[in-house]
Amino acid sequence: MDSQRSALITGASSGFGLLTTITLAKRGWRVLATMRDLARREKLEAAARAAGVLDRIEFHALDVTDAGQIAAMAELVAGRTGPLDAVVNNAGFAMAGFADDITDAELRWQFDTNFFGTVAVTRAFLPQLRRQGTGHIVVLSSISGRMGFPGVSSYSASKFALEGWAETLRVEMKPLGIQVALVEPGAFATDIWTRNANISAGTMDPASPNAARIAKWRIRIESTKPKANPQVVADGIAAILDNPRPRLRYVFGPDAKMGVLLRSLLPWGILERFLIKASGLGK
Numbered sequence: 001m002d003s004q005r006s007a008l009i010t011g012a013s014s015g016f017g018l019l020t021t022i023t024l025a026k027r028g029w030r031v032l033a034t035m036r037d038l039a040r041r042e043k044l045e046a047a048a049r050a051a052g053v054l055d056r057i058e059f060h061a062l063d064v065t066d067a068g069q070i071a072a073m074a075e076l077v078a079g080r081t082g083p084l085d086a087v088v089n090n091a092g093f094a095m096a097g098f099a100d101d102i103t104d105a106e107l108r109w110q111f112d113t114n115f116f117g118t119v120a121v122t123r124a125f126l127p128q129l130r131r132q133g134t135g136h137i138v139v140l141s142s143i144s145g146r147m148g149f150p151g152v153s154s155y156s157a158s159k160f161a162l163e164g165w166a167e168t169l170r171v172e173m174k175p176l177g178i179q180v181a182l183v184e185p186g187a188f189a190t191d192i193w194t195r196n197a198n199i200s201a202g203t204m205d206p207a208s209p210n211a212a213r214i215a216k217w218r219i220r221i222e223s224t225k226p227k228a229n230p231q232v233v234a235d236g237i238a239a240i241l242d243n244p245r246p247r248l249r250y251v252f253g254p255d256a257k258m259g260v261l262l263r264s265l266l267p268w269g270i271l272e273r274f275l276i277k278a279s280g281l282g283k
Helices: 015-026 042-051 067-078 104-132 153-176 211-223 231-242 254-265 268-278
Strands: 006-009 030-035 057-061 086-089 094-096 135-140 178-185 197-199 249-252
Touching: 006 015, 015 030, 015 042, 015 231, 030 067, 042 057, 057 067, 067 104, 086 104, 094 104, 094 153, 104 135, 104 153, 104 178, 135 153, 135 231, 153 178, 178 231, 231 249, 249 254, 254 268
Parallel strands: 006 030, 006 086, 030 057, 086 135, 094 197, 135 178, 178 249
Antiparallel strands: none
């Protein structure tokens, strides 16, 4: 068991976290699959059993907003004889809603999980990675961390913050032998847009000043549901962990790649008009 590479993954009960757990286990990794609520382990457990890798996966409760649980998990891992080869920060959710409808509490909730949770987990395991002088840290960001889209300002803000933090962390850690990489998916068919999505109360309020605009926005969003296979991202994360010198950023999904291209080529005024039209907010 000690000869196996080991990875800790947050938010492993669904979506990219679940698929990455299975993908790494199939490649021989020992995976510490963590999730906020262990009662939600059934889907991952069934997938692992079907793939014949259940014996390579450990299930642990870890709420990334709970400092006590994070410290206990870091202590557990540090007490083992083998190294921790990778930390994959996947836990997060999307808060949808127009910026002026989002409350301070909702915005803080978004940041507590997506940004501060990722930071806290990473910092908890940095002492071990520094002692080892090796290891990979993967941060799940989003194309929304590179450009803003109507209706997800809170989510985008949390991912923009992650991008800046992870980019700096990479420069600080690389001389110590620790690799940091950002993963920037576009829209994929995962739970983040269904079970793990949250819509602000203000946005759902018929009295919202954005009520008419929200109706058009939701119709456009519903008509463009993500269809891309999220296994692409899981395979990409596995490839990053196999790479001793990964790049800083990895973009996945045709929409994300197109967004990055348009952002680099188009003047802001043209891109702005495109985003307004594409989101159904134009007059």
